[in-house]
Amino acid sequence: MADLKARLVDKALAEGFAGVGVCRPDSAPGIAERLDRFVAQGRHGQMGWMAERMQWRGDPAALWPAARSVVMLAELYTPDHDPLDVLEQRDRAAVSVYAQNRDYHDIVKKRLKRVGRWLVEQEGCEIKVFVDTAPVMEKPLAQAAGLGWQGKHTNLLSRELGNWFFLGAIFTTAELEPDQPGEENCGSCTACLDICPTHAFPAPFQLDARRCISYLTIEHKGPVDEELRPLLGNRIYGCDDCLAICPWNKFAQEATEMRYLGREDLRAPALADLAKLDDAGFRAMFSGSPIKRIGRDRFVRNVAYAIGNSGDPALVSGVQGLCEDSDATVADAARWAVGRLKDGRTE
Missing domain, CATH: 3.40.109 (NADH Oxidase)
Known part of the structure; x- marks a missing residue:
């Protein structure tokens, strides 16, 4: 054995x-x-x-x-x-590394x-x-x-x-010798809990998915609660904050599978370009990508929220056309974004 x-x-x-x-x-x-x-x-x-x-x-x-x-x-x-670097580029989109x-x-x-x-x-x-x-x-x-x-x-x-x-x-069905279970080594560190923009961790080792940005941008259908929208920042698909801040990553090994390395057009894509995607364009851009499964409407909804959080009035024209989108949730997100940009709100 x-x-x-x-x-x-x-x-x-x-x-x-x-x-x-x-x-x-x-x-x-x-x-x-x-x-x-x-x-x-x-x-x-x-x-x-x-x-x-x-x-x-x-x-x-x-x-x-x-x-x-x-x-x-x-x-x-x-x-x-x-x-975490892309989070400071508010006219650009943050896409989860994976x-x-x-x-x-x-x-x-x-x-x-x-x-x-x-x-x-x-x-x-x-x-x-x-x-x-x-x-x-x-x-x-x-x-x-x-x-x-x-x-x-x-x-x-x-x-x-x-x-x-x-x-x-x-x-x-094979009998294999089991290994010793892993032991928790987080100690007193709370970096992952403290960095979470939406406070999705009610307590250490507990997650409330309803407040998690990965859940909100990928799994959640329909409009996101207005109180949470500003907290999404420019994250349009997933969130890496709690992973990226972990001190144990100083021991992380390099990935050897080249197909996981970020595409240049997805490391920090321009929000204005993403807002223009129709269904055909979305499918073409994300062929073979996990992003494809959420569909164009949910994706563009997220882009509209990010534009609303950008504080960049130059992006109003890019999202204005979505205010009458055939998808009601996209249209709602676009109107919210336009309103925030015209009011100069960034909080």
Whole structure:
């Protein structure tokens, strides 16, 4: 069992993963209770899928009862620039680092399948691979597998990797030696909590998605509450503040997958250009990107909020034409933006 695991780790690292750990499907106790509290408090917002199939999401062993081991793998996407710099360029858009190039789901899943096929060939076992597409609580399982710990911002942290990495899972019927779980090492640091523009963390290790900018710009449908709109700043897809400020990133390793490195046109795109996108233009610009899944209307809604927060009256003409957009939410966002710019408001 130890020999098989050692060879599995070597194979995963050779395929490009930066970290590998193993746990049992039932080795992350407390998941169900945490999920129940999160949903009962309504902190999942419009993400109805969080409440669906909770018996599987809260109990990984129930997802596939035949599984004996879970292999958790880390895939680096460490940026080569400071994601916080663009926040000072108010006529430019801030796009979350992970979405500045190719969709990670496809890249990670293909890599997972190659590792999984190798394991099947070696052991004659069965496997199922998951990349954020099934009712799997990846972060608690990754902590149980020793890849790191869930920090106060609820994302996974690692002494060796920082916090810029995706997670993938291979459930298998093979018996593999489990690793020691990761231990929390945040100490007294509250940098991630303090930097959050919308105060989305009610307490350390707790997130209220309804106030999280990543949720508001990606998952939330319809108008964003007016009290939250000014707090979005120029963030139009996701938010990296709590990740970027984490001191553990001083140990972050460089990403080796070139398809994650930010496209030049997405590092700090001009808001005026993005506001002009129709559906065809949006689809063309974001082909192969995770941004494509939110659709043109939600994306342009976010752009309009960012323009309203820019304080730049020169952008009024760019958003004025959206005030009569066929999508009511876009039109509402555009009118809000025009009103703020004409009033000279930046708060």
